Amino acid sequence: MADSWATLGVDLHLDVGSSGVRKGLTDALREAVRGGRLAPGTRLPSSRSLAVDLGLARNTVADAYADLVAEGWLTARQGSGTRVAERAVSRPVRRPTPPRARGPVAYNLSPGTGDLAAFPRAEWLKAYRRALTAAPIEAFGYGDPRGRIELRTVLADYLARVRGVYAEPDRIVICSGTVHGLILLAQVLRARRVRKVAVESYGLAIHRDLFTERGLGLPPLGFDELGTHTRELGRTRPGAVLLTPAHQFPMGLPLSPQRRAAVVDWARGSGGVILEDDYDGEFRYDRQPVGALQSLDPDHVVYMGTASKALAPGLRLGWLVLPADLAAEVAAAKGVEDWYCSSLDQLTLAEFIASGAYDRHVRGTRLRYRRRRDQLVEALAARAPGVRVSGIAAGLHAVLELPPGTEQSVVQAAAWQGLSVTGLSYFRHPEASGAVRDALVLGYGRPPEHAWAGALDALCGVLE
Amino acid sequence: MADSWATLGVDLHLDVGSSGVRKGLTDALREAVRGGRLAPGTRLPSSRSLAVDLGLARNTVADAYADLVAEGWLTARQGSGTRVAERAVSRPVRRPTPPRARGPVAYNLSPGTGDLAAFPRAEWLKAYRRALTAAPIEAFGYGDPRGRIELRTVLADYLARVRGVYAEPDRIVICSGTVHGLILLAQVLRARRVRKVAVESYGLAIHRDLFTERGLGLPPLGFDELGTHTRELGRTRPGAVLLTPAHQFPMGLPLSPQRRAAVVDWARGSGGVILEDDYDGEFRYDRQPVGALQSLDPDHVVYMGTASKALAPGLRLGWLVLPADLAAEVAAAKGVEDWYCSSLDQLTLAEFIASGAYDRHVRGTRLRYRRRRDQLVEALAARAPGVRVSGIAAGLHAVLELPPGTEQSVVQAAAWQGLSVTGLSYFRHPEASGAVRDALVLGYGRPPEHAWAGALDALCGVLE
Numbered sequence: 001m002a003d004s005w006a007t008l009g010v011d012l013h014l015d016v017g018s019s020g021v022r023k024g025l026t027d028a029l030r031e032a033v034r035g036g037r038l039a040p041g042t043r044l045p046s047s048r049s050l051a052v053d054l055g056l057a058r059n060t061v062a063d064a065y066a067d068l069v070a071e072g073w074l075t076a077r078q079g080s081g082t083r084v085a086e087r088a089v090s091r092p093v094r095r096p097t098p099p100r101a102r103g104p105v106a107y108n109l110s111p112g113t114g115d116l117a118a119f120p121r122a123e124w125l126k127a128y129r130r131a132l133t134a135a136p137i138e139a140f141g142y143g144d145p146r147g148r149i150e151l152r153t154v155l156a157d158y159l160a161r162v163r164g165v166y167a168e169p170d171r172i173v174i175c176s177g178t179v180h181g182l183i184l185l186a187q188v189l190r191a192r193r194v195r196k197v198a199v200e201s202y203g204l205a206i207h208r209d210l211f212t213e214r215g216l217g218l219p220p221l222g223f224d225e226l227g228t229h230t231r232e233l234g235r236t237r238p239g240a241v242l243l244t245p246a247h248q249f250p251m252g253l254p255l256s257p258q259r260r261a262a263v264v265d266w267a268r269g270s271g272g273v274i275l276e277d278d279y280d281g282e283f284r285y286d287r288q289p290v291g292a293l294q295s296l297d298p299d300h301v302v303y304m305g306t307a308s309k310a311l312a313p314g315l316r317l318g319w320l321v322l323p324a325d326l327a328a329e330v331a332a333a334k335g336v337e338d339w340y341c342s343s344l345d346q347l348t349l350a351e352f353i354a355s356g357a358y359d360r361h362v363r364g365t366r367l368r369y370r371r372r373r374d375q376l377v378e379a380l381a382a383r384a385p386g387v388r389v390s391g392i393a394a395g396l397h398a399v400l401e402l403p404p405g406t407e408q409s410v411v412q413a414a415a416w417q418g419l420s421v422t423g424l425s426y427f428r429h430p431e432a433s434g435a436v437r438d439a440l441v442l443g444y445g446r447p448p449e450h451a452w453a454g455a456l457d458a459l460c461g462v463l464e
Numbered sequence: 465m466a467d468s469w470a471t472l473g474v475d476l477h478l479d480v481g482s483s484g485v486r487k488g489l490t491d492a493l494r495e496a497v498r499g500g501r502l503a504p505g506t507r508l509p510s511s512r513s514l515a516v517d518l519g520l521a522r523n524t525v526a527d528a529y530a531d532l533v534a535e536g537w538l539t540a541r542q543g544s545g546t547r548v549a550e551r552a553v554s555r556p557v558r559r560p561t562p563p564r565a566r567g568p569v570a571y572n573l574s575p576g577t578g579d580l581a582a583f584p585r586a587e588w589l590k591a592y593r594r595a596l597t598a599a600p601i602e603a604f605g606y607g608d609p610r611g612r613i614e615l616r617t618v619l620a621d622y623l624a625r626v627r628g629v630y631a632e633p634d635r636i637v638i639c640s641g642t643v644h645g646l647i648l649l650a651q652v653l654r655a656r657r658v659r660k661v662a663v664e665s666y667g668l669a670i671h672r673d674l675f676t677e678r679g680l681g682l683p684p685l686g687f688d689e690l691g692t693h694t695r696e697l698g699r700t701r702p703g704a705v706l707l708t709p710a711h712q713f714p715m716g717l718p719l720s721p722q723r724r725a726a727v728v729d730w731a732r733g734s735g736g737v738i739l740e741d742d743y744d745g746e747f748r749y750d751r752q753p754v755g756a757l758q759s760l761d762p763d764h765v766v767y768m769g770t771a772s773k774a775l776a777p778g779l780r781l782g783w784l785v786l787p788a789d790l791a792a793e794v795a796a797a798k799g800v801e802d803w804y805c806s807s808l809d810q811l812t813l814a815e816f817i818a819s820g821a822y823d824r825h826v827r828g829t830r831l832r833y834r835r836r837r838d839q840l841v842e843a844l845a846a847r848a849p850g851v852r853v854s855g856i857a858a859g860l861h862a863v864l865e866l867p868p869g870t871e872q873s874v875v876q877a878a879a880w881q882g883l884s885v886t887g888l889s890y891f892r893h894p895e896a897s898g899a900v901r902d903a904l905v906l907g908y909g910r911p912p913e914h915a916w917a918g919a920l921d922a923l924c925g926v927l928e
Contacts, residue, residue: 071755
């Protein structure tokens with residue numbers, strides 16, 4: 001039966017232990033079937049003759065055949081021997097695609113993240129080590145859908161101290177960032193028969209899309225120099241409103257005190273819910289941060305925070321502080337257990353905040369971002385004095401107003417210089433009323449430190 | 465105006481720097497309003513008189529007032545001075561609830577997780593350190609919804625080697641575990657207008673529920689000693705079928721070779737999708753693992769794996785290997801970016817597998833689980849010979865058949881002894897046909913090593 005062996009074309013290393021021989025034979029046969037070298041229907045040599053051919057115990061071959069029958073590669077029928085199964089698929093294994101090639105972008109000044117190179121690797125690793133060492137055994141199991149109690153307790157103190165949020169651990173739900181939080185909220189609002197969520201005229205399309213996909217209408221609210229209009233809430237009667245009160249994204253203004261009061265009054269009068277996206281509340285430069293709207297009425301406001309701006313989006317950690325009834329509903333929407341958030345990451349963030357490393361990191365990066373902002377304002381004043389800069393009291397981005405009708409050409413000209421920038425129109429609600437404004441939304445926080453000077457110079461080159 | 469100061473009851477430490485004074489004053493005023501010591505409508509002293517009282521610069525007080533007006537705690541109107549806003553809420557801050565009290569459970573033998581105390585903390589930390597140190601900067605940003613390419617590449621090799629899975633990195637989508645994977649699949653199947661997903665007569669209610677919640681009907685398939693019946697697929701005509709072919713959960717049998725072939729034939733003929741939940745494929749004790757069904761037809765089978773059994777559910781990491789068209793749809797359902805899975809965790813798992821630590825850990829725990837299984841079988845044979853044990857060739861659980869009608873009373877008796885066990889009826893599809901069987905599904909992998917002997921003794925005490 002030596003020819004049957006040649007047919008198989010099995011390339012078998014026999015210098016391994018006895019269990020290895022069987023595995024090697026099984027693997028080689030499987031590969032031969034999978035790769036098409038043994039065609040469907042082919043009758044295999046009997047286990048006795050193949051064993052003689054290979055100098056193996058007959059049982060070893062019989063076991064290998066049995067394994068492959070159990071896996072469905074071979075079929076064995078009394079009287080017709082062992083054959084290659086009809087359904088085995090033959091195909092070449094393709095190689096992985098390489099990681100995305102670098103584009104021609106030399107500098108990225110689009111908003112959305114801070115300087116990712118500033119991630120505090122050493123401090124974070126220390127916190128991870130401490131968290132992993134101290135983690136209770138149950139932390140490795142399935143957890144509370146609200147998230148780890150250690151993190152919720154630390155966050156309650158932190159948010160009260162830094163953002164004036166009224167936060168009890170029982171009202172906090174940890175999530176994988178703001179998008180995950182909004183998806184959970186959209187589900188809960190739909191279950192409450194909410195049909196419309198009012199949104200700002202300018203904002204993130206990804207947020208609008210996730211509401212639309214869940215069947216919610218999105219009436220846009222107007223915008224002026226006092227921030228987003230709140231009087232329209234009474235007319236459009238949404239079940240909820242999504243706002244960025246501390247630092248409107250992307251326009252950069254805080255919501256005026258009168259409108260903060262008005263939106264809370266609206267929520268109380270209508271039973272509506274305010275969704276407060278406090279995406280960069282820690283980064284305010286010229287005075288103490290504007291406190292969270294949530295503290296004005298914790299029973300009508302959902303506060304949303306994230307580690308994406310102060311630390312990194314790659315961590316996928318965010319938090320919701322909710323009215324008590326919504327906290328229960330959102331936790332239930334997240335699941336009967338926490339299907340999403342790694343307990344070790346949560347314990348690490350708790351340790352990172354409790355140890356003071358988070359505050360230190362925010363202070364350090366805040367200084368650097370403020371310096372960049374000052375350099376941006378200065379450089380534009382000198383080299384492109386016609387460009388008005390606004391929204392610069394806080395955050396990691398600024399709005400650069402352009403002459404009417406020039407936004408697209410500036411974005412295009414920048415791209416030709418290897419500079420990625422985003423026009424304001426990208427953030428405009430498709431149904432927004434009010435005059436279209438030409439501007440760039442400039443993420444000055446994004447470039448790594450070594451690239452900042454070059455990015456700023458390139459930007460001025462485009463605008464001057 | 466000293467009395468106005470007393471009214472405020474502000475307890476202010478003045479031995480801080482000048483910016484600290486303003487912050488301290490602002491915080492103290494905010495707390496006084498929030499805590500109800502300053503009632504809504506109360507008129508505050510003028511900034512001038514309060515400054516004199518406190519020995520501060522007038523601007524410091526005016527700035528603190530302005531901050532609190534901006535936050536909505538105070539209102540300022542020309543002519544009527546500064547007042548506490550009407551909408552400020554006063555409420556005591558409640559203390560966090562303590563972590564859940566320990567119940568009376570002395571031993572937990574419910575299935576679902578392995579021994580969480582066996583998590584390889586030191587090895588995992590090493591992998592984390594290496595991954596964090598080597599992580600490219602872009603790993604800290606928003607990522608590919610399919611997951612990190614490093615992990616997908618390592619998994620493709622690992623799954624081909626260990627489970628015979630035909631896996632290309634481009635067909636893999638990383639998710640936060642099997643539940644997340646099934647939620648994504650349920651969305652995609654619904655979008656394809658699938659109305660029914662056939663499931664096994666015994667399985668996890670959480671899996672059935674997530675399909676039901678998304679509007680999918682769940683016809684149950686029968687079950688016998690060859691595993692789940694496949695012939696009913698032709699009659700019920702589902703768009704997909706959810707199976708645990710390598711080790712039926714919870715019954716513990718592999719799907720017979722004929723039925724593996726038949727279900728693939730069904731998928732090819734009908735265009736249906738097979739969802740293969742390979743939850744514990746690495747833990748097989750008496751012979752080489754039964755290979756994954758997916759390798760028989762990678763274009764009709766979705767392979768689902770998880771780190772929850774071999775490592776820990778707390779990591780929240782799982783993977784899908786998908787037909788090419790489904791891979792694109794599932795990635796799109798996950799999002800335009802990865803909103804869920806931490807990139808550092810993914811890089812750590814990639815490092816953990818690539819370094820061989822995963823294989824070593826699986827081998828080590830497999831030996832320990834096999835020893836436990838042998839001890840379980842031996843102890844029951846000696847002390848409860850009437851109890852038949854099945855489903856023991858693999859996995860972290862066994863089925864202990866009980867005399868008809870006794871399941872509930874055994875579960876109850878065990879609970880009285882501080883022993884948590886789960887009856888088979890807990891896993892039965894509510895519409896399953898076929899005789900009801902009384903049995904325990906025993907998670908012998910679960911107790912920590914030091915508790916195993918006691919748990920086994922307590923179990924035998926209940927059953928003998």
